[in-house]
Amino acid sequence: MKIYDYLIIGAGSAGCNIAHFLKRNKNKIAVIDREGIAGGASGAAGAFLSPLPGKKNLYNSFVNDALNFSLDFYEKLVPNEIEKKGVLRVPSTNFNNIKLQNNYMKYEYFDTKKLQNISKNFKDIDGYFYENAAVLEPLKICKKLLDGCDFYQKDISKLIFKDGVYEVGKLRAKNIILAQGVNTSLINIPYIKISPIFGLRVDVKTTTKIPFNIHKSISISTNKNDGTLSIGATQQRHDAADMKCETTCDKCTFYINTDEAQIKTLLDQANELIELENLEVIKVYKGARATIKSYFPTIGKVINDEASLKKYPTIKNGTKIPLESLIYYKNLYVINALGSRGFVFAPYLAKILCENIINNIHIPKELSTQKLFFKMARSKKITII
Numbered sequence: 323m324k325i326y327d328y329l330i331i332g333a334g335s336a337g338c339n340i341a342h343f344l345k346r347n348k349n350k351i352a353v354i355d356r357e358g359i360a361g362g363a364s365g366a367a368g369a370f371l372s373p374l375p376g377k378k379n380l381y382n383s384f385v386n387d388a389l390n391f392s393l394d395f396y397e398k399l400v401p402n403e404i405e406k407k408g409v410l411r412v413p414s415t416n417f418n419n420i421k422l423q424n425n426y427m428k429y430e431y432f433d434t435k436k437l438q439n440i441s442k443n444f445k446d447i448d449g450y451f452y453e454n455a456a457v458l459e460p461l462k463i464c465k466k467l468l469d470g471c472d473f474y475q476k477d478i479s480k481l482i483f484k485d486g487v488y489e490v491g492k493l494r495a496k497n498i499i500l501a502q503g504v505n506t507s508l509i510n511i512p513y514i515k516i517s518p519i520f521g522l523r524v525d526v527k528t529t530t531k532i533p534f535n536i537h538k539s540i541s542i543s544t545n546k547n548d549g550t551l552s553i554g555a556t557q558q559r560h561d562a563a564d565m566k567c568e569t570t571c572d573k574c575t576f577y578i579n580t581d582e583a584q585i586k587t588l589l590d591q592a593n594e595l596i597e598l599e600n601l602e603v604i605k606v607y608k609g610a611r612a613t614i615k616s617y618f619p620t621i622g623k624v625i626n627d628e629a630s631l632k633k634y635p636t637i638k639n640g641t642k643i644p645l646e647s648l649i650y651y652k653n654l655y656v657i658n659a660l661g662s663r664g665f666v667f668a669p670y671l672a673k674i675l676c677e678n679i680i681n682n683i684h685i686p687k688e689l690s691t692q693k694l695f696f697k698m699a700r701s702k703k704i705t706i707i
């Protein structure tokens with residue numbers, strides 16, 4: 323029987339990128355997804371790649387480092403599938419003029435006159451132009467990333483670890499990587515508390531030429547190769563307590579009949595930025611972003627929290643334990659919580675996780691599973707039995 327080196331559960335941006343990076347290291351890889359390739363949040367994504375402006379801090383430095391890496395990566399991987407024409411950020415409540423001007427990144431200010439010289443369809447807006455921005459076609463990217471990997475469309479409900487090998491249905495693998503997005507994890511990982519943010523995006527046809535991506539509270543893409551453009555996305559926090567995410571948003575009762583209102587919101591907001599002539603909505607996509615409170619995504623080995631706390635109960639009082647002394651599930655890794663920037667983060671995270679798995683290179687603290695575990699352990703709510 324064929325034993326894979328790595329079996330990845332989830333064929334979204336996270337799973338496909340880690341598959342690609344591990345494959346480059348000559349590993350035998352299988353990827354599994356019950357919905358097909360990019361059947362979850364990844365298929366719904368815009369997928370806009372935009373910088374995060376503002377004064378320099380840990381988070382926007384991470385976002386912009388990831389963006390630079392990923393733009394370069396996609397340009398080499400799929401030179402014909404990436405539209406890198408920059409983005410115009412229009413001031414909004416979250417990003418007002420002051421925030422956009424107090425910026426550690428290079429930008430060019432476009433006043434209304436300049437914009438209307440570029441296209442008469444621009445409304446009475448102004449904004450800040452950043453060169454380093456693009457838009458992608460998510461399904462094509464995910465498929466390309468899986469070149470050379472085996473793909474199986476299956477719903478996995480159980481992981482069994484026996485004699486040093488994982489049994490997943492009829493498949494066998496030495497290592498597992500969980501890349502499940504908002505879906506209920508196959509292992510209980512209480513320190514990674516995923517909270518889903520639902521969203522909807524539309525692809526439209528229009529005779530208006532859009533010179534670059536435009537972003538205010540929603541984004542409008544430049545015209546793509548096939549003449550369509552994307553407008554996205556709405557955001558609706560999914561606060562239903564303990565509701566398990568077992569299906570895609572398309573089939574989820576929580577979201578039934580919300581489409582029309584959400585499409586209208588998107589088109590109205592787009593229309594405040596630029597007039598889209600002869601507009602026709604051609605496809606609607608729905609998905610849920612996986613987020614955690616810290617905003618940073620998380621990657622690394624999966625810690626067995628109960629066993630670790632039993633062995634080192636003083637962790638909860640703040641005792642420092644060397645990371646290698648914690649107890650981990652055997653050969654089990656996670657890449658998740660990519661939030662609203664899954665296509666910006668995934669190649670960068672996959673590179674870091676791959677280097678950690680293969681060469682034991684350190685994962686930055688803010689991205690590590692250990693940081694989330696220690697945080698949960700030291701919070702007052704936990705009791706050790």
Ligand SMILES: Cc1cc2nc3c(=O)[nH]c(=O)nc-3n(C[C@H](O)[C@H](O)[C@H](O)COP(=O)(O)OP(=O)(O)OC[C@H]3O[C@@H](n4cnc5c(N)ncnc54)[C@H](O)[C@@H]3O)c2cc1C
Binds near residue numbers: 334354501607
């Ligand atoms: C509307 C919308 C717009 C967005 N726009 C952008 C954007 O413009 N730019 C950007 O960078 N990001 C954007 N995002 C965010 C981005 O899509 C996500 O961050 C990213 O796709 C997450 O990738 P993932 O692989 O972690 O999750 P997913 O793509 O959700 O993949 C997880 C997969 O795991 C599978 N799975 C889970 N459990 C099992 C199981 N037990 N058995 C089999 N399969 C399983 C699921 O079917 C799913 O396909 C957007 C998201 C949404 C929803």
